[in-house]
Amino acid sequence: MPSVDDMTTTTAPASAGAEPTARRPMVRQLAADSGYVLLGFPIAVASFIVLVTGLAAGIGLGITVIGLPILAGALYAARAFADLERLRMPLVLRQDRVRPHYRSAEDGASVWRRVITPIVDAQSWLDLAHGIIKLPISIFAFVVTITWWSGAIAGCLYWTYAWTIPNGPDDQDLAELLGLGDSIGARIAMYSAFGIFFLITLPVVVRGCALLEASFGKALLTGVAEMRNRITVLEEQRAAAVSAEANALRRLERDIHDGPQQRLVRLAMDLGRAQQQMESDPEAARRTLDEALTQTRDTLAELRALSRGIAPPILVDRGLPSALAALAARGVIPVDLTIDPKLGRLEASVETTAYFVVAEALTNVAKHSGATECWVVVSRAGDHLKIDIIDDGDGGAHVSKGHGLAGIADRLRSNGGTLDVLSPVGGPTEVRAELPC
Known part of the structure; x- marks a missing residue:
């Protein structure tokens, strides 16, 4: 078989959909999920402050002329925060980035037309809703992630600093309350066990927090876009199916017209000529019938070939x-x-x-x-x-x-x-x- 290493791609039609990226190692995925959640919290705080302020000012001043530009500015800010989130989500969801189609003003449109355009765009309001509602979800994910990381690090390393923690005669440690004794060994054993528990469950818990936050973003920021892309793909597949069937029918019609149909016409003419020759020239009629028989065999062969091309x-x-x-x-x-x-x-x-x-x-x-x-x-x-x-x-x-x-x-x-x-x-x-x- 010839080598194709030196070939060049001449055509590569677009696929129906992007495939998910390969699964990452657990440590890399844990780092990606942790970074996503920890960075998402300050972004969510900034988004909440900017968007709530812009939305309140825009609605409050809606009865005046200045209210609409403020509201449009808030929606454009929501779009910027949404684009930032769309850049971050593929790290967690293992999917390619999807950006929805935003309504845009026509070339040469007036200033007010450009102001109204984001206000009447449904995706812009979904971006705004995401930027505001995301804060409580980010707070929950942030707190849980910090808690698990702190528990894993502090517990697993407790033996390194347990000696520096003072324990007075009237102080009761958790180990003592649990009946494990008040010795430093009991405390190290208990807190190390807690640390190992947090460490073992850390990838699962952080992954869940990251998926919770990213799935919410996917639902509002890319859900409509993915549905539209799917509809577009289905429309393209339907058009391709219609084109393929039309081409197949035209080719079948051409093949039948150029092959079996012409042979059948000649067969009919040969049989008519043989009928006329039966009484006047039987030998000629016999030769004509032989030719007609040959035409019949050739016609059957062509019909079999055509049927094999359709569905043998x-x-x-x-x-x-x-x-x-x-x-x-x-x-x-x-x-x-x-x-x-x-x-x-x-x-x-x-x-x-x-x-x-x-x-x-x-x-x-x-x-x-x-x-x-x-x-x-x-x-x-x-x-x-x-x-x-x-x-x-x-x-x-x-x-x-x-x-x-x-x-x-x-x-x-x-x-x-x-x-x-x-x-x-x-x-x-x-x-x-x-x-x-």
């Missing part, structure tokens, strides 16, 4: 591995097919789409690449099906050039998949398809 019976009966094996065996160019033995049966739509991708890609290789050999690798990684088609052809393939790649991209996008084409001039070419299953 072997795909329905025996699954994707058998269908791809039959497809590779019929290839004009030698095809080295590798299929994950644990692939098994998939959903019908996934198997049909995967078969279409491989069939169309192999057709492109045979028609346009000038390749002498092709490799097809089908594997499953988690809940995604991955298909790699590599050839040693001339390269230069690109989705925008057509040649069936645009149809493959539309078919994959309609099912939530992605298509990457790596094809430098001079080859080799690799078509990478990924499909959720």
Whole structure:
């Protein structure tokens, strides 16, 4: 198989969604969560003071002209605090940053139009609500986090400073109240046990505090944006599905018109001519019937080929591995097919789409690449099906050039998949398809 290390990416359609970042080690995650909570408290205090002051002044002076600009300024300040929070949340939620679309004034709009724009924007009010309501949540998370960190550090290190703590004759320590005695050893044992408890539970407790604060921010600051992005993705998938089906129908109509339909017309003409020749020239009629029989066989062969391009019976009966094996065996160019033995049966739509991708890609290789050999690798990684088609052809393939790649991209996008084409001039070419299953 040719190496693809030196290939250059020529196209990479956008995916349906961003994948979560990889899981961090516990210590790094604890540091990120602690920093998020501890820094969030002063930010929440500043946000509360600025936004409550601006909101109160804006509403209080609402009956005057000056009230609206103050209210707009408070909303813009809320947006700034919200953007700061959106920068911090990915450290905790392990997700890419999402920023909602804010309503903006048109170019050349008047001053008052620019003042009114943030006031009528729903996301701006969600930012304001987050900046105000976040304070009690941040206080709770901050206090719990400080308590657990203090308990873990003070308890685990109690043995280092226990000797410096005075204990008068009338003083009763917690260890003595619990019946453990008043010796320094009892105190060290008790407080060390407390410290170990706080230390063991520290990652879980701090993680919970960070998630509580970040989840509240996600609900108000990115929830609407993520819903809109999801709607946009679904609309794009619907458009891609419509385009893919329309292209498939046009191609099927063209293939039927250029192939079987023309043969059937000729078959009808041959049969009519044979009927006229039966009495006058039986030998000529026999030759005409032989030609008609040949036309019938060719027509059946073309119809079988067309049906294989749509949904071959072997795909329905025996699954994707058998269908791809039959497809590779019929290839004009030698095809080295590798299929994950644990692939098994998939959903019908996934198997049909995967078969279409491989069939169309192999057709492109045979028609346009000038390749002498092709490799097809089908594997499953988690809940995604991955298909790699590599050839040693001339390269230069690109989705925008057509040649069936645009149809493959539309078919994959309609099912939530992605298509990457790596094809430098001079080859080799690799078509990478990924499909959720």
